[in-house]
Amino acid sequence: MQSWFNTDRPLLVSGLRGKVVVLAAFQVLCPQSIAAAVPQAQRIYEIFEPKDVVVIGLHATFEHHDAFNAAVLKAFIHEYRLKFPIALDQPNPASPIPHTMDRYKMRGTPSLVLIDRHGFVRKHAFGAVDDLRIGAEIGALTQESAAAAAAARSSAA
Amino acid sequence: MQSWFNTDRPLLVSGLRGKVVVLAAFQVLCPQSIAAAVPQAQRIYEIFEPKDVVVIGLHATFEHHDAFNAAVLKAFIHEYRLKFPIALDQPNPASPIPHTMDRYKMRGTPSLVLIDRHGFVRKHAFGAVDDLRIGAEIGALTQESAAAAAAARSSAA
């Protein structure tokens, strides 16, 4: 990731052990991102305690590359009054999928990835996600015991 | 409570220890109940596992008593395709507040009460409740340890 907004330093998921991480990928010209995913990410940021949950926005472009640059994203963040940390994903010269999107196996925007306190990916979603359900999943992860987390991961494996 | 729907026997909160209980009070002619609280209760019922969360609807009338009866509530449940257990609250001859509403100190409709696995009331809300927030609170209660529950109750006391 090359450019960051709303944070004074880049955030690495590997540096966030002990917290639930919500990774919300969006694109400023993607209708579902704007109508649903971006406002939801902002509300998750407002509702949960920073000691429990970190929200990271990821602006990712699969096409229209010539339309986007850091100035567009900066203006967007200003107009929508977004407060959570947001990164501009780094294009991957070897693929149409940008770097971070590729690492987390995201297929497009909007995408949402939940990472538990131990650094394990617990949910991948592509498309709009229901508020009640995602609230429930994040809320559960914040209270989950280490034993329950291990059991959930082994049953998923 | 006198009449029940969607259950073959009355549900007592005292008989539900070990589960999170969501008590959703509504009235069929109350705009916020119909637009927000009743659909939300149905979705909570759909999203959470029955082994973790029990949703109980409570139809409660503060006024217009002559307009309501079990036939109205039965028709309403049919039209809105509600599947969770719903009781018709019992009028209290000594008060305009029906019996169960009074026991849980509800002030009107819609109201939502969350009860933890140990039988303690953890949230009271009057008016519409945000989906993301209530999802988070219920999700957290489903995973909460006994020690965390005790700590939360003592800090609230």
Add this chain to the structure above:
Amino acid sequence: MQSWFNTDRPLLVSGLRGKVVVLAAFQVLCPQSIAAAVPQAQRIYEIFEPKDVVVIGLHATFEHHDAFNAAVLKAFIHEYRLKFPIALDQPNPASPIPHTMDRYKMRGTPSLVLIDRHGFVRKHAFGAVDDLRIGAEIGALTQESAAAAAAARSSAA
């Protein structure tokens, strides 16, 4: 029609020549009526001038007859703060379709019928109707010349 609310006398469509009439049939336990048709009828009533457009609500019951009475409708009108004239449709002993619904060939709720200044039915709709489209149709009828109205009727015949 037997009971009327928000008017000091029954309204007959035949007595409203010279005005566009919007006849909005609904039922208090019908989800689409409550979510869409009733608020839309109230807004039509607020937006158009009474000299141009008359809105008439019609509460009509196809089933659950034992659940409804004038007290339910009165309480509903109070809770939703409806201001336009509303009638309780008269059951038809010979049919499950109430009297006025039958006269205007309505199939269920919600239904909307538009009648032009000359007393001719110009639109029948069953189900929710788009705000922009119905606004356009009513607006056009308010300005329509007698010649245009005659042409529209003959092309529909």
Add this chain to the structure above:
Amino acid sequence: MQSWFNTDRPLLVSGLRGKVVVLAAFQVLCPQSIAAAVPQAQRIYEIFEPKDVVVIGLHATFEHHDAFNAAVLKAFIHEYRLKFPIALDQPNPASPIPHTMDRYKMRGTPSLVLIDRHGFVRKHAFGAVDDLRIGAEIGALTQESAAAAAAARSSAA
């Protein structure tokens, strides 16, 4: 106006006498434009007959000038599947208000201007506009007689 989309030639309001013209100014990073005004303009385009109503979109930038270019607007039109003619407003070197926005005295985005069949401006709106009301106003203009139009203009003067 320098760049046009969804039309094979620039549209001049002066060349559209005989039709109602809806001029919808928006900006791709303006929340109210995206949530309300742009979808509304598309629906106006779909609902009315081209022989009666012409919809013209106008992308106008008051700030963030470095974020915008024709490539952003082109990608936006593609993603939102917009079909009506849209122009990129021309910056005015002497003012922060772009050229066409200035000519029609628009104060920001979203703005909507209605022009009657005789070329007179009949409505200016800044901010989101109610669907039912704008439908009614456009519908009325499509049927308005020349005499009624003249009367409306003289009463507004």
